[in-house]
Amino acid sequence: MEPILKARNLVKRYGKVTALDHCDFDLMPGEILAVIGDNGAGKSSLIKAVSGAVIPDEGEVFLEGRKVHFTSPIDARHEGIETVYQTLAMSPALSIADNMFMGREIRKPGFRGKWLRQLDRAEMERIARDKLSELGLMTIQNINQAVETLSGGQRQGVAVARAAAFGSKVIILDEPTAALGVKESRRVLELILDVKSRGIPIILISHNMPHVFEVADRIHVHRLGKRLCVIDPKDYTMSDAVAFMTGAKEPPAQDVAA
């Protein structure tokens, strides 16, 4: 089977620091791929390289077998790749609806939209509210609240809802449950499975081993800037995975990435 998103030989250096060292990456259609690794292993750099947020120094990225060259996250978004960043990428002073539709605003139909370029606030607010209710984030009282007035978990929920609403080919989630409470985490995991059931593959970066082992189909273990191995969560325990990613244990030969 052809991977939907594939990277070969990615290299990214920041000065003398090598964040990605000839790294490979494969995401199969319809799967949830977890990416785990110690702090500083280069997980974020890998994700940024395939989502256009950083331009790799070397290497190639393929989407559906076609070579792509993203120079900005906007390029990746046009191709249907949505990312929820660890920093969430929200403008704190703007409202929830404004943030959800940032960069893809809906304009009013007819004269007012076409010539006065007026935004269709009612429509954007309606969609935003629907998406948030799907996620069970109705503890948010007012869709026109500024994002800075939300709790950390609510912000994360809004960011996830934004990606789920617009991602058509790949959704990348960087630590989506890190700041969430029990209830919200559960809901985000359900949302991840829900998105998967719609046939959209997901890349999940997480430190939370129970969450990873619960939802992931395959686990990409990242270590020292490259892919160490890819394991099936059914074949290994969480302590095995932790041992691989910290280097306490050698990965099994049949799973080592070429």
Add this chain to the structure above:
Amino acid sequence: MSETAGNSQGYETDVSKPPEAVAEFDDPHRGVIGTVQHMLHVNPSLVPLIVLIASIAIFGLLLGTKFFSPFALTLILQQVQIVGIVAAAQSLVILTAGIDLSVGAIMVMSSVVMGQFTFRYGIPVEVSVACGLLCGTLIGFLNGWLVARVKLPPFIVTLGMWQIVLATNFLYSANETIRSQDIEANAPLLQVFGNTIQLGGARLTFGVVFMLALVFVLAYALKHTAWGRHVYAVGDDPEAAELSGVNVKRTLISVYALAGLICAFAGWALIGRIGSVSPTSGQLANIESITAVVIGGISLFGGRGSIMGTLFGALIVGVFTLGLRLMGADAQWTYLLIGVLIIAAVGVDQWIRKVSV
């Protein structure tokens, strides 16, 4: 850890059904001050509006009809029109967390281009005006390009551009003033913003009408178009804006170029206001425009505030200037009070921000 975690997954399953109702909370007593704080947080341009109304009321009480007349009140509008237009440009730049120190220089340079093209080269006045507007836009574009593409700090870029443009202005114009009578006789279009509309005792110049129209158009664009939302997002957090799909560089360049264009219009209005084309005029426009923006409650850190606030800020300065002059006070009192207002405005801004409600 691994064995137990696998079995303990059940504890979260009961919360899987999303609650339907929107959560509601009792509003605890926040008291009068809390309520006011909340209101100002939601609508920051209320502060300068209240100050404006209060200062008009106070000067009206002290001076009676000498101040509180259509003539005097519209005179304020005429006196602030240039600063008001330039401050509108400044607001856009400051909303992106930048600053434009070259606004005054762009204004004067554009007016000199309009005048010299007409009188030195005999170019039709309409074309000269278009060249002046283009000149302002180009300088603004260059500012924007240096800020967005070369990533130089806006303060440095516009500080340098201020000197460059001002010097070019003096070199090019040879420090010559084009006299008002000549313009009136040969190129009245240059003075078009000085034309007046008489409504009873009130006198409005085209320049005043232009300033008001400009502020309303910009207020609309900032609030109701995608471009306006992007301006706020870029000022708020450029990295977040970039990641969520805003073309930050293009937005920045468009803001600086538009600011240049508006300053060029201010240059045109300046000819209408003073009658002549003078390369030495408008030297204080930088500081006065920043003053209006700050008193108007736009945050110098970007992303917060409204352009209506800037208009109110400019008017507050105008009210103080005229009111104190009519009272016969030393002009220094005006500067002193404006200094107090600036510091108070920023203090209020910090206080408002404390409430995250």
